[in-house]
Amino acid sequence: MVAATRTSTARAGLERDDVVQAALELVEEGGAEALTMRKLAAALGVTTTTIYWHVGHRDELVIAVIDRLARQLAQAPVVGRTPRDRVLSAARNIWTNALAHRNVTALASQVGATTLLELPLEVALVAEFEAAGVRGPAARDALRSVLMCIAGFLIGAWRPDDASPAPLRHGALWSTVEDPAIAPATVEAMAEPPDVERLFTLALVAIVDTYLPAAAHPETAP
Amino acid sequence: MVAATRTSTARAGLERDDVVQAALELVEEGGAEALTMRKLAAALGVTTTTIYWHVGHRDELVIAVIDRLARQLAQAPVVGRTPRDRVLSAARNIWTNALAHRNVTALASQVGATTLLELPLEVALVAEFEAAGVRGPAARDALRSVLMCIAGFLIGAWRPDDASPAPLRHGALWSTVEDPAIAPATVEAMAEPPDVERLFTLALVAIVDTYLPAAAHPETAP
DNA sequence: AGATGTCTTGCACACTGTTCAAGTCATGGT
DNA sequence: ACCATGACTTGAACAGTGTGCAAGACATCT
Numbered sequence: 409m410v411a412a413t414r415t416s417t418a419r420a421g422l423e424r425d426d427v428v429q430a431a432l433e434l435v436e437e438g439g440a441e442a443l444t445m446r447k448l449a450a451a452l453g454v455t456t457t458t459i460y461w462h463v464g465h466r467d468e469l470v471i472a473v474i475d476r477l478a479r480q481l482a483q484a485p486v487v488g489r490t491p492r493d494r495v496l497s498a499a500r501n502i503w504t505n506a507l508a509h510r511n512v513t514a515l516a517s518q519v520g521a522t523t524l525l526e527l528p529l530e531v532a533l534v535a536e537f538e539a540a541g542v543r544g545p546a547a548r549d550a551l552r553s554v555l556m557c558i559a560g561f562l563i564g565a566w567r568p569d570d571a572s573p574a575p576l577r578h579g580a581l582w583s584t585v586e587d588p589a590i591a592p593a594t595v596e597a598m599a600e601p602p603d604v605e606r607l608f609t610l611a612l613v614a615i616v617d618t619y620l621p622a623a624a625h626p627e628t629a630p
Numbered sequence: 631m632v633a634a635t636r637t638s639t640a641r642a643g644l645e646r647d648d649v650v651q652a653a654l655e656l657v658e659e660g661g662a663e664a665l666t667m668r669k670l671a672a673a674l675g676v677t678t679t680t681i682y683w684h685v686g687h688r689d690e691l692v693i694a695v696i697d698r699l700a701r702q703l704a705q706a707p708v709v710g711r712t713p714r715d716r717v718l719s720a721a722r723n724i725w726t727n728a729l730a731h732r733n734v735t736a737l738a739s740q741v742g743a744t745t746l747l748e749l750p751l752e753v754a755l756v757a758e759f760e761a762a763g764v765r766g767p768a769a770r771d772a773l774r775s776v777l778m779c780i781a782g783f784l785i786g787a788w789r790p791d792d793a794s795p796a797p798l799r800h801g802a803l804w805s806t807v808e809d810p811a812i813a814p815a816t817v818e819a820m821a822e823p824p825d826v827e828r829l830f831t832l833a834l835v836a837i838v839d840t841y842l843p844a845a846a847h848p849e850t851a852p
Numbered sequence: 853a854g855a856t857g858t859c860t861t862g863c864a865c866a867c868t869g870t871t872c873a874a875g876t877c878a879t880g881g882t
Numbered sequence: 883a884c885c886a887t888g889a890c891t892t893g894a895a896c897a898g899t900g901t902g903c904a905a906g907a908c909a910t911c912t
Contacts, residue, residue: 444867444869445869458891461890517785527803543815548816548819549825551820552829557833559785560778561782573743589761591760591766593765607775610840611775611779615837688901856909856910858909859906862906864903865900874891877890880887880888
């Protein structure tokens with residue numbers, strides 16, 4: 409929030425950065441659909457046309473918002489002693505970051521600009537992959553696999569808030585299943601909310617170990 | 631497409647099923663954003679109000695569309711001799727199905743009703759998990775992990791079409807990276823488009839093997 | 853013939869992104 | 883001092899979206 413309401417048709421003293429910053433706050437608080445040209449204009453005490461003058465179309469505004477958040481994001485430190493631990497740490501940084509700024513991440517995902525938001529973290533992850541012996545096309549495939557996995561678990565982690573219409577939630581639909589091939593205990597288990605954090609960790613480890621050289625990760629315990 | 635243009639204010643002979651069917655065709659051809667009350671009305675040679683009379687709000691229309699596709703979907707057969715192969719086959723059925731009807735799947739994903747679309751396939755997958763010895767909460771976690779993984783790779787498989795603004799595509803952004811910790815060959819590899827199918831297969835196997843009892847899947851080759 | 857319930861229409865409202873001509877202001881050159 | 887240029891801002895408008903209301907047309911039953 410930069411300026412308050414204004415009456416006369418005078419100068420608002422706005423700069424492009426102020427508009428983008430206000431838009432960023434709007435998205436962080438109210439989600440992607442809260443970013444409306446008119447709402448943004450109202451928050452700045454200004455008319456929509458002013459926004460067009462400063463930053464242009466909504467698409468440009470959106471990528472400006474993403475770019476701004478990307479710049480002000482602290483690059484989380486990678487921890488761990490073994491190469492495998494460091495890879496997992498770097499990957500988890502992307503996950504944690506996306507969760508912390510879920511609204512902007514969702515916005516970036518909608519316009520296909522997630523990389524713009526997370527490039528430094530992706531670079532850090534690839535660096536750790538290379539340190540672990542994964543290079544070239546293999547490092548690219550490993551990165552992409554981890555990113556897609558993160559994307560999937562993200563939408564899994566978002567859903568609970570969205571509160572999709574009660575009768576078609578996952579658990580509700582499964583509670584109607586009566587199949588002789590499926591144990592009642594399993595159907596019952598479907599009603600419980602997922603522990604996304606734990607499931608993500610398991611999946612991440614599984615995928616990372618797929619790409620790490622066999623020597624880098626422990627075989628099944630003796 | 632059911633009826634053509636009409637002029638007088640007479641009876642169109644529409645039924646709820648006709649409206650939903652036309653909406654389904656609209657989505658399958660033009661994507662989620664092609665499903666507009668006015669466009670649907672025009673396709674039926676009718677006014678928007680008529681749609682409201684037959685099926686109600688847009689949300690109800692959307693879940694009706696999803697439900698209709700779900701009913702007319704053939705339940706793909708599960709193949710494979712070993713329990714592990716059958717689990718992978720059942721999981722791949724969900725993936726293939728989602729790709730074949732990507733527009734409706736995307737629509738379902740937006741409103742959080744993917745399970746409504748894929749419930750029979752999910753049930754088949756869980757049945758195979760149980761046949762492989764994974765039951766109760768473990769089967770639930772396995773299912774959810776596979777579903778989230780599929781969701782992530784789906785948006786990875788969709789992106790290429792969307793044609794996000796050229797300068798912020800994945801490869802374009804990575805081509806600007808100059809980091810001493812990253813080999814040039816790796817940066818170069820990022821420019822190539824992903825082989826989503828292969829990456830998905832690897833990730834799926836990794837996740838499935840995480841949940842299957844150790845005896846069910848082969849250890850690393852000797 | 854008249855009434856009832858099933859459909860269908862036209863019009864309207866609030867909201868979205870976007871554009872255009874016109875206005876106000878500060879700062880420059882003459 | 884004047885006024886011209888460019889930086890900013892405004893009001894009104896257009897097309898498109900989902901949605902609701904009052905009223906009309908039709909088939910069928912009484």
